[in-house]
Amino acid sequence: MGFRGRAGFGQGPMVRGGRRSAVERLSPQTREALAAAHGAVTEGRWADAAEAFDKLGGVAQQRQLPRIAAFLYARAATAHGRAGAQPAMLASAEKGLQNAVAARDNGFSARVFGSFLAALKETDFADGEPAIREAMRNALGVAPREPGPRRAPSRDQLRNLPASCEVCGSPLNGDELQVSDEGRADCPTCGSAVL
Numbered sequence: 001m002g003f004r005g006r007a008g009f010g011q012g013p014m015v016r017g018g019r020r021s022a023v024e025r026l027s028p029q030t031r032e033a034l035a036a037a038h039g040a041v042t043e044g045r046w047a048d049a050a051e052a053f054d055k056l057g058g059v060a061q062q063r064q065l066p067r068i069a070a071f072l073y074a075r076a077a078t079a080h081g082r083a084g085a086q087p088a089m090l091a092s093a094e095k096g097l098q099n100a101v102a103a104r105d106n107g108f109s110a111r112v113f114g115s116f117l118a119a120l121k122e123t124d125f126a127d128g129e130p131a132i133r134e135a136m137r138n139a140l141g142v143a144p145r146e147p148g149p150r151r152a153p154s155r156d157q158l159r160n161l162p163a164s165c166e167v168c169g170s171p172l173n174g175d176e177l178q179v180s181d182e183g184r185a186d187c188p189t190c191g192s193a194v195l
C-alpha cells in the first residue's frame, strides 16, 4: 500500500471558495466539538481526534468555509497518521488540499501542510513523506513549509490581536501564537486568519 499508487490527489471535485465579507461564526455546538477534538489530541486519543476533525472539516466545507475546512482536514490527517491509519490519512489530506486550493491563500496552505508533513515524519509513514510532499506541492501550487523556530508577534501586532478568535471563540494568547515570515498568524484552534 502506498501513496504513489494514488492518482486522485488534488483532483477531486472543486470546492466553492471566494472571499466572505462578514465573519462567519461557528455555532456553539461546533465550537464545543472543536474544543473536544483538540482535547482528544492533547490526550493522545488519535482515532477519536481524527474522527472529530473529519466531521468538523465536513461541517466547514458544507458551510463554504474552505480555509477552516482545510485546516481541520489537515488536523484529521495528522491524527489518522498518528493512529496508524494510512488510507484515512490520505483521504483527509486530499479533502484538505481541495479546500486549501479553494481558500486561495498560498502562505496559509504552505503553513498548514508544512505542519502536517512535520508531524508525518514522526509516524510509521515517515518513508512516504517525500512523495506526499511532492504531490501536495503539485496540488497546491506552493511548497509546504514546515514551521521554523517560533516567531512572536510584534508589539503592533499584539495591539491588533483580538482577545479571542472571531470565528471559533477560543482565547488568543500572543505568547503562543506563531507568526509567519510574512507577519501572518492562524488561529491555533480553527485556522482562521488572526493576523
Ligand SMILES: [Zn+2]
Pocket: 165, 166, 167, 168, 169, 170, 187, 188, 189, 190, 191, 192
Ligand atoms: Zn479560531
